[in-house]
Amino acid sequence: MALAAGIAGLPGAGKTTMFNALTRAGGVPGRENVGMATIADDRLEPVARVSGSPKATPAALRVVDPPGFGAAVLGNLRQVDAILAVLDGFTPGADPDAALETLRLELLVADRDHVERRLERVRSQAKSGERALREQVELVERVLGHVEAGRGLGEWPGALPPGLEPLTTKPLVPIVNGPGGVDAKLEAELAELPEDEAAAFREGPSVLDAVVRALFDALGLLVFFTANENEARAWTLRRGGTALDAAASVHTDLARGFIRCEVIAWRDLVECGSRAEAARRGLLRIEGRDYRVEDGDVLTVRFQPGRG
Ligand SMILES: Nc1nc2c(ncn2[C@@H]2O[C@H](COP(=O)(O)OP(=O)(O)OP(=O)(O)O)[C@@H](O)[C@H]2O)c(=O)[nH]1
Numbered sequence: 001m002a003l004a005a006g007i008a009g010l011p012g013a014g015k016t017t018m019f020n021a022l023t024r025a026g027g028v029p030g031r032e033n034v035g036m037a038t039i040a041d042d043r044l045e046p047v048a049r050v051s052g053s054p055k056a057t058p059a060a061l062r063v064v065d066p067p068g069f070g071a072a073v074l075g076n077l078r079q080v081d082a083i084l085a086v087l088d089g090f091t092p093g094a095d096p097d098a099a100l101e102t103l104r105l106e107l108l109v110a111d112r113d114h115v116e117r118r119l120e121r122v123r124s125q126a127k128s129g130e131r132a133l134r135e136q137v138e139l140v141e142r143v144l145g146h147v148e149a150g151r152g153l154g155e156w157p158g159a160l161p162p163g164l165e166p167l168t169t170k171p172l173v174p175i176v177n178g179p180g181g182v183d184a185k186l187e188a189e190l191a192e193l194p195e196d197e198a199a200a201f202r203e204g205p206s207v208l209d210a211v212v213r214a215l216f217d218a219l220g221l222l223v224f225f226t227a228n229e230n231e232a233r234a235w236t237l238r239r240g241g242t243a244l245d246a247a248a249s250v251h252t253d254l255a256r257g258f259i260r261c262e263v264i265a266w267r268d269l270v271e272c273g274s275r276a277e278a279a280r281r282g283l284l285r286i287e288g289r290d291y292r293v294e295d296g297d298v299l300t301v302r303f304q305p306g307r308g
Pocket residue numbers: 009010011012013014015016017018029030066067068069090177178179182183184185186
């Protein structure tokens with residue numbers, strides 16, 4: 001599944017407006033909205049062109065926009081991979097730094113509640129007297145002490161107890177919403193126009209690209225491509241991911257039946273004009289499942305269908 005970013009921010013900071021600008025999904029105030037934000041990548045079109053792919057599909061991030069604020073609402077973000085903090089920068093006298101501080105505290109409170117609930121559960125399980133469970137109670141108690149001292153779980157030394165889904169370990173990407181930052185309201189309006197009209201109005205790249213880029217960096221992602229006679233496509237992968245990880249993110253069958261992977265750097269492919277020419281010049285490499293994928297690789301996974 002695509003990686004997900006959750007939007008957090010004080011009431012009325014412009015979260016849903018930002019959601020609509022990012023996803024064009026027509027999110028409604030007052031309920032949870034989920035949509036996809038595409039990741040613009042200039043390399044995709046040339047890769048599609050030299051591969052004879054009639055269709056080019058960019059990579060995307062899932063975006064979750066919960067309504068409002070507070071520990072319970074933030075709890076809806078436990079499954080996302082990064083948090084986009086939308087800070088009011090448009091109302092007169094707005095103080096984005098203070099808003100970010102409030103948000104950090106609220107994330108901490110939400111995690112304290114979360115650890116407390118976990119502690120109750122393991123305590124009642126530990127009544128059986130099993131040693132491993134008693135040890136877990138002690139560990140969760142120490143973790144609770146850490147959070148109560150005002151420190152996020154990203155600063156917890158060592159492994160966290162199993163079953164926790166903390167918020168304060170997630171990358172937090174602050175975005176000031178308003179003139180001078182990212183004008184979400186303007187971008188949400190432009191998102192309803194055809195792409196070329198919006199671009200003409202902006203006189204430059206969309207500032208939303210910078211938001212997506214910041215999330216992308218916070219998540220430690222790279223992009224790889226697949227391209228064939230049907231479709232060229234960009235995919236995200238965590239940096240350090242292998243050819244097998246890449247195959248799995250395309251389709252589980254590709255990972256199960258993985259035989260080998262053909263790799264061409266996107267620039268080599270575009271400069272050669274075709275896979276055949278890249279191969280002739282020795283720029284196509286055959287790699288195994290443990291190959292560490294690099295940003296911009298064009299991958300062709302050879303696999304045995306129906307295995308596993
Ligand atoms: N001028 C201006 N107004 C904005 C901007 N972003 C949002 N607004 C307005 O602020 C109000 C609240 O925006 P929402 O996007 O609903 O805020 P929210 O954070 O989702 O609100 P809750 O989910 O209720 O907490 C709306 O009237 C928006 O039109 C902006 O960048 N500039």
